[in-house]
Amino acid sequence: MTRALQAGRRAAASGRTGSVVVFLHGYGADGADLLGLADPLAPHLPDTTFLAPDAPERCVNNPFGFQWFPIPWLDGSSEEEAEQGLMRAAADLDAYLDQVLADEGVPPSKLAVVGFSQGTMMALHVVPRRTQEIAGIVGFSGRLLHPELLMDEVESRPPVLLLHGDADEMVPPAFLPEAADALSEAGFTVLAQYMAGMGHGIAPEGLRLALYFLREQLGYDD
Numbered sequence: 001m002t003r004a005l006q007a008g009r010r011a012a013a014s015g016r017t018g019s020v021v022v023f024l025h026g027y028g029a030d031g032a033d034l035l036g037l038a039d040p041l042a043p044h045l046p047d048t049t050f051l052a053p054d055a056p057e058r059c060v061n062n063p064f065g066f067q068w069f070p071i072p073w074l075d076g077s078s079e080e081e082a083e084q085g086l087m088r089a090a091a092d093l094d095a096y097l098d099q100v101l102a103d104e105g106v107p108p109s110k111l112a113v114v115g116f117s118q119g120t121m122m123a124l125h126v127v128p129r130r131t132q133e134i135a136g137i138v139g140f141s142g143r144l145l146h147p148e149l150l151m152d153e154v155e156s157r158p159p160v161l162l163l164h165g166d167a168d169e170m171v172p173p174a175f176l177p178e179a180a181d182a183l184s185e186a187g188f189t190v191l192a193q194y195m196a197g198m199g200h201g202i203a204p205e206g207l208r209l210a211l212y213f214l215r216e217q218l219g220y221d222d
Helices: 031-035 038-044 079-104 118-129 147-153 175-185 204-217
Strands: 007-010 019-024 048-053 111-116 136-140 160-165 190-195
Touching (some): 007 031, 019 118, 031 048, 038 048, 038 204, 048 079, 079 111, 079 118, 111 118, 118 136, 118 147, 147 175, 160 175, 160 204, 190 204
Parallel strands (some): 019 048, 019 111, 136 160
Antiparallel strands (some): 007 048
């Protein structure tokens, strides 16, 4: 049985939901940590409703935040526990995205997922294994888990934008080309860019590029 994810919601500025962006937060944070990104994005995406679920587990290292799955080098968990946590969280997120489409009344082609750090890992793991292709994935400061499995397990290939600070000390910048190469080899259209001088975070320039990508993929520039 999957766990229901609790989410914050920012309604479309126009009052009409024509598309949805789901934010997936990083390890030790919560949905509200990313829902604030709707403030600068909403004026340019007026028909888009923004959602930001909390991950399903309280974070071992930060009881005020949440985690999608344990991270051994941070919390002392085992690799087996981390893998089991990933699989369970993937099922939770997959069910949540189904519920979002039903509740908001939009087709998969009008759904985009934006992840940060561990949220990017979840997006890149779950979304390609969904049979219905969504509008796109934006991944900040993350990585592709199990890249060697992607080719055999991929079910859909939405366009992907990957952004990563070249001074990131939490998730090494080398994971950007690793993810981009594996996704490209599996048939995805991938845009990837380093943010110069940026650590583990979301740079204004990165948010600007994400906005351009989201406008295009959600049909605002048609």
